[in-house]
Amino acid sequence: MVSADREKSMTRFTCVAMLVCSAGLARTDQVAAAAKAAAGQTPAGTLKLVPRLAKGDRFILEITKRRTQTGRPVPAGVKGLQVVEVEVIRTDSRGHLLGWTPRNTGLVDAHGRPVAMPPQAARLAKMWDGTQLVFELSPDYRLVGLNNYSQVKALMTKMIDRILAIGSLSPQAEAELRRTMSATFASRQVVEATFGQGITLLFGLAGMELAAKGAVEFDRQFAMPMGGGVIPAKVVVTVTRLDRAAGRATVTMRTRMDPKEATEAMHTFFRSMARKAGKPAPTRQELPDVDIRDGSTFVVDLKTRLPLHVEHTRTTVVGPGKRVETHKIVRKPAGAARPPQTAPK
Secondary structure (H helix, E strand, C coil), X not given: CCCHHHHHHHHHHHHHHHHHHHHCCEECCCHHHHHHHHHCCCCCCEEECCCCCCCCCEEEEEEEEEEEECCECCXXXXXXXXXXXXXXXXXXXXXXXXXXXXXEEEEECCCCCEECCCHHHHHHHCCCCCCCEEEEECCCCCEEEECCHHHHHHHHHHHHHHHHHHCCCCHHHHHHHHHHHHHHHCCHHHHHHHHCHHHHHHCCCCCCEEECCCEEEEEEEEECCCCCCEEEEEEEEEEEEEECCCCEEEEEEEEEECHHHHHHHHHHHHHHHHHHHCCCXXXXXXXXXXXXXXXXXXXXXXXXXXXXXXXXXXXEEECCEEEEXXXXXXXXXXXXXXXXXXXXX
16 A cells, blocks of 8 residues: 555656646657658648748747646636747758747736736746747757756746745645755756747647648657657648648647557656655556647648647646646737736736
8 A cells, every 4th residue: 555655745746747748748750751751652742841930030929828637627718828029040051049038928818808816926927028048949940959048947946936935835845845846847858848838839840741632640759858768659740721822721730649658758757856856766556657649730821831820739647637738829920919918906
């Protein structure tokens, strides 16, 4: 029988597992090459999705996020909203540097009206506003990492302090949670995966050459951002609508990660986290199974080969717990997006 302390520890591990899964899993394979090879097998024509960027390009992203989780009720229609200013700092044969500056982060209701937050939570939500994150992408638009990682790492430490200040934990519980969170975010890969969600989603199709008619199916590997290991997955990408006259294409992507391999990778992650936190790691038999599925829809502008709209849903099941996260990105010209007004107190 598992002790009460052991059960609490595993519950915290499960919560962190959900966090890491929601942070995103970096791809390790050459997805564009695989899709190109598959598209070359069809005579129906292809759709090449290579972004057309130039140094100095600027645009605005309006990103909304909503999450539901077992045991944690969420007010109907309430979601997070963040306006992001994006600037192309460099783009050449070496790769790409993009500035990513959040603005006016907060909550809105189903009608887009600001939702008031407790002062501490509001300060936590807005602590990254005005900070430019500089992302480095490879020539084929895969996320390499944060170019200004040291600055982001220092702010991450402050974020942990603010998160702990919100809760009313006992000194012992707070110390244990601090060790767990500090051990988790001591990994550069976890930090970069956490902040790279939006930019990874925006360039989720970049470099692909797809069949203009029909679906393309290929294997893909996702790297765990901590502890090593990869999770194999099956991906199906479909061009569901192509209107060259209107300059628009709609593309769907469905991903199913191998549950057995995902659970094994999570076990490796737990061992690494427990070692850094100085705590015993749970055995494989004690850990719940993990099942992760992604579904995305992209509306692509054929002139720039960048999405005008992206909607992504990740469903993560860890044992009896289920988390569903939905991210929506709307791209607009620089200066076109209007930040939300301050919510009334």
